[in-house]
Amino acid sequence: MPHVLILGGTTEARRLADALDPHVRVTSSLAGRVAAPRLPAGEVRIGGFGGAEGMADWIRGHAVSAVIDATHPFAETISFNAARAAATAHVPLLALRRPGWVRGAGDDWREVGDLAEAAECVRGAGRVFLTTGRMGLAAFAHVDDVDFLVRSVDAPEPPVPPRMEVLLDRGPFTLDGERAVLAEHGVDVLVTKDSGGAATSPKLVAAREAGIPVVVVRRPPVPDGVPVATTVESAVEWLHATVP
Incomplete structure (x- = not known):
């Protein structure tokens, strides 16, 4: 066999x-x-x-x-x-x-090479929605001028950003749910990895609708x-x- x-x-x-x-x-x-x-x-x-x-x-x-x-x-x-x-x-x-995901009409994306570059992109950005997973939070641990909203399946462990709120959740995510998250938490910037697939792509549509810029980490x-x-x-x- x-x-x-x-x-x-x-x-x-x-x-x-x-x-x-x-x-x-x-x-x-x-x-x-x-x-x-x-x-x-x-x-x-x-x-x-x-x-x-x-x-x-x-x-x-x-x-x-x-x-x-x-x-x-x-x-x-x-x-x-x-x-x-x-x-x-x-x-x-x-x-x-x-x-991978493909940029569509109306998307405001900035593509970066890694999480460290993403961290530099969001300095002073206000409220940043991090959907890059808990394992990469160390790259943002030195960013002290941003309020991060972090979504993770399990609770993150240090090192983590000093100003952070955690949403424990697991995909797939709906478009209505992503719209609600962006609105209720006053998100100014979305950070995501180009993981592709449909399970987590609604956040990109919600960001496009809301005119929210997206920092996309290339795979x-x-x-x-x-x-x-x-x-x-x-x-x-x-x-x-x-x-x-």
């Missing part, structure tokens, strides 16, 4: 685990950063591998036939570790990445030489063509 390792934690990863043939053994690996993650079908492991070498050892030790990196588009470290591990263990690797590139699928269906097709 072929054994597929899915590096998961995303909606696409869960859909992929559901979509694979029942005659394929599936193990989904989750980072363990969310206290109560939504678990996919099949076997699940939680926690790191110990770097690229540890992942390569796990792949060999569990007779993995192929690896599909369906992590968040900004999970740069695990993606590069996966590329090195797959090459070391001589197994095929695919990156499953939802398409890191996929490691060189790794093929990319943009849909679960194309990932399944790749697997069928790659693993007998």
